[in-house]
Amino acid sequence: MTDFPILVTQAEVEQLAQDLETLDVFAVDLEADSMHSFQEKVCLLQFTYYLNGQEKTVLLDPLAVPDLGVLRPVLADPAIRKIFHAADYDIRCLFRDFEIEIHGLFDTMIACQLLGEERVGLADVLAKYFDVMLDKKYQRADWSKRPLPPAMCLYAAGDTRYLHELAKILEAQLVEKGRMSWAKEEFMLMEQARFRVNEGPAFLRMKGAGTLSPRGLEVLEGLIAWREEEAERRDCPAYKVLGNKALLSTARHFPACSADFKKVDEFSPRLVERYGRRVLHVVEQALLVAEDDLPQFPRAERRVRDAAVDKRFACLKQWRKQKAAELVLDSGVLINNTLLESIARLFPKTLAELSEVAGLKVWQQDVLGAEMLKALA
Numbered sequence: 001m002t003d004f005p006i007l008v009t010q011a012e013v014e015q016l017a018q019d020l021e022t023l024d025v026f027a028v029d030l031e032a033d034s035m036h037s038f039q040e041k042v043c044l045l046q047f048t049y050y051l052n053g054q055e056k057t058v059l060l061d062p063l064a065v066p067d068l069g070v071l072r073p074v075l076a077d078p079a080i081r082k083i084f085h086a087a088d089y090d091i092r093c094l095f096r097d098f099e100i101e102i103h104g105l106f107d108t109m110i111a112c113q114l115l116g117e118e119r120v121g122l123a124d125v126l127a128k129y130f131d132v133m134l135d136k137k138y139q140r141a142d143w144s145k146r147p148l149p150p151a152m153c154l155y156a157a158g159d160t161r162y163l164h165e166l167a168k169i170l171e172a173q174l175v176e177k178g179r180m181s182w183a184k185e186e187f188m189l190m191e192q193a194r195f196r197v198n199e200g201p202a203f204l205r206m207k208g209a210g211t212l213s214p215r216g217l218e219v220l221e222g223l224i225a226w227r228e229e230e231a232e233r234r235d236c237p238a239y240k241v242l243g244n245k246a247l248l249s250t251a252r253h254f255p256a257c258s259a260d261f262k263k264v265d266e267f268s269p270r271l272v273e274r275y276g277r278r279v280l281h282v283v284e285q286a287l288l289v290a291e292d293d294l295p296q297f298p299r300a301e302r303r304v305r306d307a308a309v310d311k312r313f314a315c316l317k318q319w320r321k322q323k324a325a326e327l328v329l330d331s332g333v334l335i336n337n338t339l340l341e342s343i344a345r346l347f348p349k350t351l352a353e354l355s356e357v358a359g360l361k362v363w364q365q366d367v368l369g370a371e372m373l374k375a376l377a
Contacts, residue, residue, distance in 0.1 A: 004057050004157045006148070008064035016047065016058060017070045023049055025081040025106075027163035030090050031143040031156055038232045042097045043143035048160035057157045063144065068098045078103040083163040085109050085122045091193045105187040108163060111170040114179050114186070116328040126162050129169055134158055182363040189361070201295055202228075208248050214294035219286040220251040221295065226282050230275075242267075242275065254283055312344035312376055319375035323368065335364055343372060 007013055020026055026049035034040035045060040045068075062068060074080060075094070082102055084090055086109040094100040112120040119125070123134040138155040174180040202224040203209040203217050212220060224247065231238040249265035258276050261267045317340060324331040339359055348354040351369050 004059050004153055006153065007058060007060045010065055010067070010070075013060060013065050013068065014070050016060065017074055019051055019056075020047070020049065020071075020074045020080070021077075023051070023080060025049070025083065025164065025167075027083040027160040027167075028075075028090070029084065029156070029159040030093060032089075032093055033142055033144040035140050035237065036142040037144060038235050038237065040093075040237075041144070042093050044148070044156055046156050046160045048157075048163065050164070055161075057161055059153060059156060061146075061148075062097070063146065068100065072098075072100050076101045076103050080104050081106050081167075083108060083160075083167045085125075085159070085163060085166075087190055088193050091191065092195045096195050102191050105191050106167050106171070106183075107187055107190055108166050108170055110186045110190065111167070111174060111183055113330065113333045114182050115170065115173050115177065116330070122159065125166065129166060130162055132158075132162060182361075182367070185361055185363050203295070204298075206244055206248070208244070210297050212248070212251055212297070214291075214296055215254075215286065215289075216251040217295045217297060218289050219254065219283055220247060222282040222286050223247045223250060223279065226278060230278075242271065246271070250279060250283065254287065255280060256283070306345075309341075309344050309347075312347060313341055315375050316340045316344055316372065319371065323371065335368060339364075343376070347376060348373065349377075 005012075007016060026047055029046045030042050031044040031046075032040050033043050042062050045062060046057065047060065048055065048057040050056070060068075075082065081104050083106045084102075085107065087102070087105060087107045091102050091105075094102065108125065109120050109122070112125055117125065117128075119128075123136055126132040126134055135155065138152050141152060143152070171180065174183050198205060201217075201221055203212075203220045206220070206224070209217065209220060223242075227238050227241050227247065230241045234241065243266055246264060246266040249263075250267070253260065253263045255261050255264060257280070258272055261272045261276060317337075320331050320335060320340065324334045327334065339357065342357050342359070343354070346353065346357055348356070351365065351373070354360070354369050354373065355365055
């Protein structure tokens with residue numbers, strides 16, 4: 001047995017919601033089965049909080065209690081702090097699976113980045129501040145299996161048990177360095193993270209598709225659709241059916257018989273035996289499509305190189321390198337290349353003009369704006 005209760009009834013989840021509503025702060029994490037299922041899902045939620053002076057860590061099984069609507073109000077209440085580490089994926093999953101929004105976020109990984117920590121993974125941070133060694137062997141485990149072994153429950157609980165103390169330490173450092181306002185803005189932006197709804201042909205989302213001919217794109221689109229169907233049938237991630245490299249290579253070589261798979265990258269004899277016939281059928285169907293009906297890969301209008309813009313971009317990168325070293329921050333955390341290029345193109349002369357750059361955060365403009373204008377001038 002585990003020392004951490006696992007909530008498996010609606011009544012238990014309702015009691016959890018009532019407990020959380022009385023708090024000022026609690027820590028949250030989740031585990032999903034993205035490595036093991038066709039449609040990934042949240043399989044476990046972890047909460048650590050202090051109730052009547054006692055630390056409590058509870059695990060919630062959403063496979064047993066799929067309706068978590070009772071938790072929506074407390075998780076969306078900005079007056080109650082929710083501590084996560086690397087909240088991006090968790091926030092996306094919670095909204096997708098349960099329509100749960102997170103407000104009042106404190107993300108300890110973002111805090112670490114803004115403090116210039118060299119290593120920001122939870123295991124590294126806990127090792128530094130608490131001399132705790134997290135065993136990450138269950139990171140890729142199948143969290144949909146039931147019953148969960150006690151060792152996996154212990155692992156899951158470890159992801160939230162230290163977040164309260166860690167947040168206190170990091171918040172004090174942020175305040176000392178005058179960066180708490182930076183963190184608050186980053187947290188509010190992170191609260192809005194959502195999975196995107198994919199639109200357009202599937203080949204647009206596969207790296208390398210732009211090198212294919214229109215006929216090859218037709219083959220690839222058919223292969224992606226077939227792979228999705230097969231992955232859904234087997235209830236496994238699509239990459240476990242056939243990898244992208246095999247699909248792209250097939251779309252380049254148009255195999256017409258089993259022997260032709262020798263030319264196809266990463267298509268082993270075992271895969272030929274298992275999927276060869278169906279893949280050949282997809283290729284055959286794609287070859288029947290009329291030339292005028294073949295897809296085209298959209299090409300972005302090529303941006304004309306501007307020597308003056310390039311020079312300003314180089315100046316900004318050099319300035320950023322010095323500023324990042326001064327603040328002991330990673331350059332990409334301070335301000336990324338996309339923003340620097342936009343600024344170089346806009347060539348703002350005033351802070352008001354600088355504020356027109358899409359994606360520039362308030363803290364970046366406040367802390368960096370005047371110096372960037374000076375560097376540009």
